[in-house]
Amino acid sequence: MDIQVQSFAVTNLRRRPVVVETGGFIAGFTPDTDNPYMNYATPLPGAEPTEQDVAALIAIFRERGLLPRLEFAPQAAPAVAPALRAAGFGTEAVHEYLICTPRTLALPRSGVSPHVESPTTDEEFTELDAALAEAFGGVFDPSPQGAVRLRRTQQSGGAVRFVRDPRGGIAGGASCSPPAENTAELTGVGTRPACRGRGIAAAVTASLTEAMFHQGAGSVWLEYSGEGSRRVYERAGYRPQGTRLYLSLPPAQQP
Known part of the structure; x- marks a missing residue:
């Protein structure tokens, strides 16, 4: 692998x-x-x-x-x-990176998991970029270029997903690269601090992974930032690989 x-x-x-x-x-x-x-x-x-x-x-x-x-x-x-x-x-x-395959993917139960959407408007891409910037604590600043990169990922064969905040705006989201070499990379899974603990990371992870399998990818891989996120990914079917x-x-x- x-x-x-x-x-x-x-x-x-x-x-x-x-x-x-x-x-x-x-x-x-x-x-x-x-x-x-x-x-x-x-x-x-x-x-x-x-x-x-x-x-x-x-x-x-x-x-x-x-x-x-x-x-x-x-x-x-x-x-x-x-x-x-x-x-x-x-x-x-x-x-460490983790791998998910169609055999190991575990989708969250419907009715329990947050509703996941794909951005379509400039406003949604901009709001998602801002949400991810906040989620990662200033590693990068929200910018028009960041929103454009998210849109480019989706338009080039990858996928972008987000969950709305019931109070307004976007709570969190992630993106996945276009497949290559029979795999794809899921990156930037982030949730605004005030919205954590609601299953948002798990929902967007499962949705993006399933989308790549529908496009024919044989696997999806990602890197995790801590034991908490690792548990989220493992529940979705990701397993340690390298x-x-x-x-x-x-x-x-x-x-």
């Missing part, structure tokens, strides 16, 4: 507005933001980069004024992490 997830990561980065390929790496950039989670690289499965390959990758980020950064499944390219660490890259995080490594080059180490 590591190779499938890594192959997906390569294909998904190639969907970015700006893509640069060098020395066994794919770097994907989003020009309207310097957010490191929107600008990063990943290796091709089995890549064995040289010192010169890593230096070239660093240069690609430096010329854009961005943090050199990678996300990848290390078991799919075992030679990559040692080569990056030799150049001064450090570990940001190691995240790890993803996040590496970046601290400014003091950049040549």
Whole structure:
């Protein structure tokens, strides 16, 4: 599964507005933001980069004024992490990823789960972007570009879902990438703090996962941020499968 997830990561980065390929790496950039989670690289499965390959990758980020950064499944390219660490890259995080298949998917009971919708209007995409920004505690700010990215995800073959707040606005939601390599990535599951504990994350997770299976994906994968969210995903049918490594080059180490 590591190779499938890594192959997906390569294909998904190639969907970015700006893509640069060098020395066994794919770097994907989003020009309207310097957010490191929107600008990063990943290796091709089995890549064995040289010192010169890593230096070239660093240069690609430096010329854009961005943090050199990678996300990848290390078991799919075992030679990559040692080569990056030799150049001064450090570990940001190691995240476990979970996988759901049509066989393991567990849908919430109807009548108990919150009503899930797909955004259709500019107002709904904008409100969802604002809700997710609040849910993630300022990791990113709500913006017109964020709303456009959500709409683009839906229009390009992915899916976006949300749950309304009975008091007005949107309580929470998430999105899922278009399928590639027979899998898809579910990301950004977030609920406004005042609306948590209502089953919103579980509802949008199940809805998005089911939507990808209807589009023919053989699996959906995601990363979780804590044991509470992990339990939500496991109840929806997600199971531990592997790890993803996040590496970046601290400014003091950049040549």
